[in-house]
Amino acid sequence: MTDALSIVRDLIRCPSVTPADAGALGVLENLLKAAGFAVHRVTFSEPGTADIDNLYARIGDSAPHITFAGHTDVVPAGDESAWNVGAFSGEVKDGFVYGRGAVDMKGGIACSVAAVLDYLKTNGGRPRGDGEGSISFLITGDEEDVSVNGTVKLLQWVAARGDKFDHCVLGEPSNQEAMGDCIKIGRRGSQSGTLIVEGVQGHVAYPHRAHNPVPDMARLIVAIADQPLDRGSAQFQPSNLEFTSVDVGNTATNVIPGQARAKFNIRYNDLHTQESLRKLVEARVAKAAGNRIRARIEWLPSNSNVFLTKPGPFTDLAVAAIEEVTGRRPELSTTGGTSDARFIASYCPVIEFGLVGQTMHQVDERAAVKDIEQLTRIYRGILDRYFA
Numbered sequence: 001m002t003d004a005l006s007i008v009r010d011l012i013r014c015p016s017v018t019p020a021d022a023g024a025l026g027v028l029e030n031l032l033k034a035a036g037f038a039v040h041r042v043t044f045s046e047p048g049t050a051d052i053d054n055l056y057a058r059i060g061d062s063a064p065h066i067t068f069a070g071h072t073d074v075v076p077a078g079d080e081s082a083w084n085v086g087a088f089s090g091e092v093k094d095g096f097v098y099g100r101g102a103v104d105m106k107g108g109i110a111c112s113v114a115a116v117l118d119y120l121k122t123n124g125g126r127p128r129g130d131g132e133g134s135i136s137f138l139i140t141g142d143e144e145d146v147s148v149n150g151t152v153k154l155l156q157w158v159a160a161r162g163d164k165f166d167h168c169v170l171g172e173p174s175n176q177e178a179m180g181d182c183i184k185i186g187r188r189g190s191q192s193g194t195l196i197v198e199g200v201q202g203h204v205a206y207p208h209r210a211h212n213p214v215p216d217m218a219r220l221i222v223a224i225a226d227q228p229l230d231r232g233s234a235q236f237q238p239s240n241l242e243f244t245s246v247d248v249g250n251t252a253t254n255v256i257p258g259q260a261r262a263k264f265n266i267r268y269n270d271l272h273t274q275e276s277l278r279k280l281v282e283a284r285v286a287k288a289a290g291n292r293i294r295a296r297i298e299w300l301p302s303n304s305n306v307f308l309t310k311p312g313p314f315t316d317l318a319v320a321a322i323e324e325v326t327g328r329r330p331e332l333s334t335t336g337g338t339s340d341a342r343f344i345a346s347y348c349p350v351i352e353f354g355l356v357g358q359t360m361h362q363v364d365e366r367a368a369v370k371d372i373e374q375l376t377r378i379y380r381g382i383l384d385r386y387f388a
Contacts, residue, residue, distance in 0.1 A: 004376045005097060005369060007031070008110035009090035012099035017076050018145040019050035024072035024106070028113065028139060032057045035117050036125055037137075042157055044149035052142040052149035056158055059120070060127045060134030065163075066386055067136040068112040068379075069170045069344060071143035071150070074101040075361050082363045096366040107367045108171025108354035108375065109139065115379035128387045135383075138168070143340050151340040152303070155347055165348040167314050169382065170341050171375075173357030174333075179374050180326030184352035185315060186235060186308035186334035187342055188267045191274055191299070195220060195243075195285065198294040201258035210256040214248060216293045217260040221246070223288035229268065229280065235308055236269030236334050241281070269334075270306050304338045307345035314349055321381030322353070325374050353378070 007027070014024040029039050037057040045051045077087035077100045085091040085098045092098075097107075116135055120126070127133035138158070142150025158165075174184045197217045202210025221243055229239040243264045248257035268277050282297055289295045309315065311332055323329050330353075344350040355375060359365045 004110045004114035004372050005092070007113055008097060008102065008107050008367070008372065009092070011072060011106040011110060012090035012097070012101055013088055014072070015088045016072050016074055016101070016141065018073040018142060019052055021053045021072070021141050025053055025055045025139065025141065028055060028057075028072070028109070028137070031113055031117065032137065035059070035120055042154060044153040046148050049146060049148050052140070054141060054150060054154045055137065055139040056154060058134055058136035058163065060132075062132050062134060063164075064166045064386065065134040065136065066383070067138050067165045067168045067348075068109075068116065069138040069151070069168055069340065069350075070105050070109040070112070070172075071140045071340065072101070072106060072109065073141040073144050074104070074106070075144050078363060084364055092369065095369050097369060097372070098364060098366045100365055102359075102365050102367040103173045103355050103357055104360035104365070105171050105173060105354055107372055108173065111372055111375040112169070112171055112379050113137070114376045115383060119380055119383045133387050136163075136165070138344075140340065147303070147340065151343045155343055159347065167386070168341075168344050168348050168350040169318070169379070170339065170344065170350055170352045171354040172339050172341070172352045173354045173360055174352045175354070175356040177356065177358075178326075178328070179356060179371050180322045180328035180330055182333050183315065183318060183322070183330045184334065184336065184339075184341070185311065185332045186270075187306065187336065187338055188236060188239065188269050188334065189272070189274065189302070189306035189342075190265065190267055190304035190338050191277060191302045192263070192265045193281075193297050193299045195224075195262045195264060196296050196298060197260045199256070199258050199260065202256045204254050204256055207256065212256045213260040214257065216295070217246065217262055220285060220288050220293065220295060221262060224281070224284055227284065229266070229277075230271045233269050233271050236271075236306075239266060239268040239272065239277075241266045268306060270308055272306070274302060274305065304342055307342055308334065309345065309349040309351055315351060317385040318351055318353060318382055321378050321385060324381055325377045
C-alpha cells in the first residue's frame with residue numbers, strides 16, 4: 001500500500017499555519033497528478049481577509065462520485081521550545097509521528113490519498129473496472145481560522161463547473177479514545193450573541209440618581225441560563241447556552257456603570273433553526289426583563305448550521321469497513337464543535353472519520369503509526385464497498 005506515513009511526514013514539514021500554504025498543497029498536487037487526477041489550484045479572496053489557496057482534484061467523470069475532504073492548514077505551534085521534537089519535523093519516535101497537523105488533519109489527508117492511490121492501482125487506474133464512478137479530493141487551507149475563502153467557496157466553484165458529489169468522507173480526527181470508536185454523522189449549530197443591559201451611570205454615593213445594570217444583568221443571566229432550551233432529539237444531545245464573559249467597561253470603583261454586556265454562545269440541535277432559536281432566546285429575555293429592565297441582544301453572523309447525515313447504506317458501509325479493521329463498532333455521534341462538514345452537508349451526505357483526536361492543537365501533537373496504517377486500510381475498505 002502507498003506509504004501514508006511518508007505522505008503525512010512530507011505534509012507536516014510544510015509549516016502551513018493559516019493562511020500560509022507553505023507547499024502542502026503542492027505535495028498533494030504532485031501525487032495526484034502522477035496518478036491521473038485532473039488537479040485544480042484555486043485561490044479565493046475576500047476584502048479584509050487573507051487570500052487562500054485551495055485544491056480540487058478528480059478522476060473519473062460519472063456517478064457514483066465520492067469525495068475525500070480535508071484541510072492542510074494548521075494552528076500555530078506555540079512555544080516551539082516546549083516541543084520534544086521539532087513542531088514541523090515530522091519525526092517518527094517510539095511508534096508515533098510528531099508535528100503540528102499530525103492529527104488535525106494532515107494525517108487523515110495522507111491516509112485518504114494513500115488509500116485512493118492503492119485502490120486505483122488495483123483497478124487499472126479507474127474508480128471502477130467498468131469505467132464508471134469518480135473519486136475526488138476537496139482540500140482547503142482555511143479551516144482553522146475564519147473559514148471564508150476555503151471550503152465554502154471551493155464548493156461553490158465546483159458546483160459552477162457542473163460537478164456533483166454523491167457522498168463525502170471528511171478526515172477530521174473523530175475518534176475519542178481509540179481507532180474505530182466514533183463516526184461523526186452530524187454537528188450541532190453554533191450561534192453567538194451579546195446580551196446588553198442599559199442602566200444609568202452615576203456616583204456610587206448617590207445610587208438613587210443612577211440605575212445599576214449589573215444586578216439586572218445577573219438576574220437575566222440566571223433566568224436565561226437556568227431554563228433548558230430543549231431536551232435533545234433522536235440524534236442530538238440537548239442544546240446548551242453558555243455565557244462566556246460579562247463586562248461593564250468600568251475601571252473606577254466609585255462609578256455605577258451605564259451599561260453591562262454579556263457574551264454567550266449557543267450550540268443547538270436539529271429542533272431549531274437560527275431564526276427560531278433567536279426568537280426563542282429573545283422571548284425569554286423579554287419575559288425575564290419585564291417592563292423594568294432595558295435589555296436587547298446583538299446577534300453575530302453565523303455560518304454554523306446544524307446538519308445530520310441520517311444512518312443508512314453509506315454509514316453502514318463505513319461502519320463495516322471500520323469494524324473489519326479495528327474490531328470495533330463505532331458510535332454514530334453528533335457531539336463536538338464545528339467543522340467544514342457543515343458546508344459540505346448542503347451538497348451531499350457527509351461523515352467525519354479520521355484519527356484519534358487526543359493531542360490535536362497540543363504541544364507534541366502526534367499520531368500513532370499503527371493508527372495511520374489502520375485508517376488507510378479503513379479508507380481502502382470504504383472504497384471497495386462503495387464501488388462494489
